[in-house]
Amino acid sequence: MNTLIILSALGIIALFAEIFRFRKALFPLILLGLGGAFFFTAKEYNHPQIFLGMMNFDNYAVIFSCAILIIAFLWFMMAKNYFLQETSVTDHFALILFSLVGAVVMVSFSNLTMLFLGIEILSVSVYVLAASDKSNVMSNESGFKYFLMGSFATGFLLFGITLIYGITGSFDLASIHTQVAANHDSGLVIAGILLLMIGLAFKSSLAPFHFWAPDVYEGAPTTVTTYMATVVKTAAFAAFFRLFSTCFAGVTGHWTDVLWWMVVLTLFVGNVSAVRQKSVKRLLAYSSVAHAGYIAIAVVSMGAASTSAILYYTFTYSISSISAFTILFIVSRHKGSKDISAFEGMSKANPLLSFAMTVAMLSLAGIPPTAGFFAKYYVFLTAINAGNTLLVLIAVIAALVGIYYYFRVIIAIYFKPEQQLVPIKVGPLHRTVLIITTILTLLFGLFPNLILGWI
Amino acid sequence: MDSNGPIDYLPIAITVLVAGGFVVTTMFVSNILGPKRKGKIKLDTFECGIESQGNARIPFSIKYFLAAILFVLFDVEVIFLYPWAVDFRKLGMDGFWEMISYMGVILIGFFYILKKGALKWDTD
Numbered sequence: 024m025n026t027l028i029i030l031s032a033l034g035i036i037a038l039f040a041e042i043f044r045f046r047k048a049l050f051p052l053i054l055l056g057l058g059g060a061f062f063f064t065a066k067e068y069n070h071p072q073i074f075l076g077m078m079n080f081d082n083y084a085v086i087f088s089c090a091i092l093i094i095a096f097l098w099f100m101m102a103k104n105y106f107l108q109e110t111s112v113t114d115h116f117a118l119i120l121f122s123l124v125g126a127v128v129m130v131s132f133s134n135l136t137m138l139f140l141g142i143e144i145l146s147v148s149v150y151v152l153a154a155s156d157k158s159n160v161m162s163n164e165s166g167f168k169y170f171l172m173g174s175f176a177t178g179f180l181l182f183g184i185t186l187i188y189g190i191t192g193s194f195d196l197a198s199i200h201t202q203v204a205a206n207h208d209s210g211l212v213i214a215g216i217l218l219l220m221i222g223l224a225f226k227s228s229l230a231p232f233h234f235w236a237p238d239v240y241e242g243a244p245t246t247v248t249t250y251m252a253t254v255v256k257t258a259a260f261a262a263f264f265r266l267f268s269t270c271f272a273g274v275t276g277h278w279t280d281v282l283w284w285m286v287v288l289t290l291f292v293g294n295v296s297a298v299r300q301k302s303v304k305r306l307l308a309y310s311s312v313a314h315a316g317y318i319a320i321a322v323v324s325m326g327a328a329s330t331s332a333i334l335y336y337t338f339t340y341s342i343s344s345i346s347a348f349t350i351l352f353i354v355s356r357h358k359g360s361k362d363i364s365a366f367e368g369m370s371k372a373n374p375l376l377s378f379a380m381t382v383a384m385l386s387l388a389g390i391p392p393t394a395g396f397f398a399k400y401y402v403f404l405t406a407i408n409a410g411n412t413l414l415v416l417i418a419v420i421a422a423l424v425g426i427y428y429y430f431r432v433i434i435a436i437y438f439k440p441e442q443q444l445v446p447i448k449v450g451p452l453h454r455t456v457l458i459i460t461t462i463l464t465l466l467f468g469l470f471p472n473l474i475l476g477w478i
Numbered sequence: 479m480d481s482n483g484p485i486d487y488l489p490i491a492i493t494v495l496v497a498g499g500f501v502v503t504t505m506f507v508s509n510i511l512g513p514k515r516k517g518k519i520k521l522d523t524f525e526c527g528i529e530s531q532g533n534a535r536i537p538f539s540i541k542y543f544l545a546a547i548l549f550v551l552f553d554v555e556v557i558f559l560y561p562w563a564v565d566f567r568k569l570g571m572d573g574f575w576e577m578i579s580y581m582g583v584i585l586i587g588f589f590y591i592l593k594k595g596a597l598k599w600d601t602d
Contacts, residue, residue: 035586042593189487210484 025063034120041113061092084131087261102246122148126258135194153243165242172235180222186215204273227259230289240308249348252311253341289316290421324409332401339394346383346460357447368441379457388429394467
């Protein structure tokens with residue numbers, strides 16, 4: 024609860040930073056505030072708190088909130104320079120802080136109304152941010168598309184909540200669990216679960232509800248795309264798993280088959296579409312869709328290890344993504360192009376930048392000793408323990424396709440003739456972000472228990 | 479929960495049918511029964527007696543939209559005062575302070591809008 028209060032207060036302060044002219048002091052204040060929020064959240068570890076049956080800050084919520092706060096901290100360091108060029112920087116920071124409130128609500132709800140509120144608080148801010156590059160038509164299209172499709176998906180989610188309420192008479196997760204188990208043969212339960220799943224699959228961009236993702240990711244400013252691929256995805260999957268593991272774990276027969284097919288479709292659509300992309304931004308967008316498929320494997324094969332597998336996957340994926348998007352941001356600003364050709368032959372003049380990009384790509388592809396390898400390993404392990412061997416086989420084939428397109432970027436960096444030997448300027452903040460993310464990616468790859476031990 | 483099957487939603491289905499049926503019936507029946515007088519004045523758009531001018535689909539200032547959306551925002555928020563006022567005694571001091579903080583956040587938002595110049599009409 025302290026997390027929510029601190030984040031909301033920070034958001035309100037950010038709104039007024041421009042009016043009262045302390046824009047300069049805002050950025051350190053936000054970093055300090057996020058640090059404070061992290062401290063107060065971590066203090067609640069092993070001290071579960073319940074608020075009026077609406078929110079339950081158990082260890083699951085605490086750990087995912089901490090993960091989201093760390094990612095947000097790195098995000099702010101990455102995005103500072105971009106937003107300082109804007110006229111209304113404080114509005115953007117305020118929107119991000121408010122959407123973080125939504126993300127924390129999404130990982131700690133114990134009532135369906137709070138789930139809905141969390142998703143809306145998160146989404147509405149991101150709709151605006153996607154369109155925040157006002158003079159760019161692509162950005163406008165991106166925001167508009169996200170808004171229309173997002174409200175449609177919210178409609179499905181609400182309809183699902185309505186049907187579940189109709190059959191159980193409660194919004195509370197625990198009583199829904201018992202009531203659903205008691206009425207498991209009712210058609211309304213199946214319809215409600217599937218509608219809820221459609222709503223959440225949209226937010227976490229699982230095929231066939233992924234069509235918005237590539238366009239929105241490509242059109243939005245790169246920093247906002249990073250936010251969508253990291254914080255939003257982590258929160259969406261945390262909410263997805265929290266809802267389905269507490270409410271519908273007893274009636275897996277109703278929904279695992281559908282989700283199984285959605286995972287297979289996502290893995291293939293995401294990976295195969297990414298192969299042909301010229302733009303690195305679009306490639307990362309499709310890769311984000313594909314990664315949603317891998318994470319959803321742990322939801323399909325729900326077991327004791329699923330929680331830690333999802334935590335490990337979302338966190339390491341977010342760290343690697345921040346690294347990749349930061350480099351894309353630096354390179355595209357330098358070269359004026361987001362294509363793979365912009366990366367050609369940059370290894371000679373920029374060895375460190377190339378190394379960081381290589382580590383990020385290897386982690387996304389799932390090659391040891393990076394964190395991405397163990398992320399896939401633990402997800403596949405949950406599937407094998409649940410007897411989903413066929414799914415693992417399909418996912419491994421999809422991962423092989425993934426290696427192909429991630430290596431296209433690495434090959435462009437190291438093995439293509441260099442176009443110019445001018446070193447790309449990297450600001451101190453970007454440099455810090457890249458050092459942190461690269462070290463963390465390698466560290467978590469060598470010592471996965473640093474994350475797994477917590478949950 | 480004694481009764482919770484799809485059959486219990488029959489009243490809702492009947493309501494939907496009656497509501498839809500009423501619309502369809504009135505539209506068709508009035509079309510058939512009503513007298514038909516066609517003329518330039520009869521078919522013209524009714525605009526409070528003033529002669530209509532041009533097409534309604536023209537671009538208009540975004541400021542109207544902004545003012546309208548802000549009105550809806552504050553209107554909806556103020557409505558929450560009514561249930562609070564009804565239960566004022568029962569909610570006691572806790573409810574009072576919760577409402578004060580709620581109104582405080584709204585006022586902060588209002589102050590922000592004023593300072594941002596969203597309600598200024600004579601700029602640009």
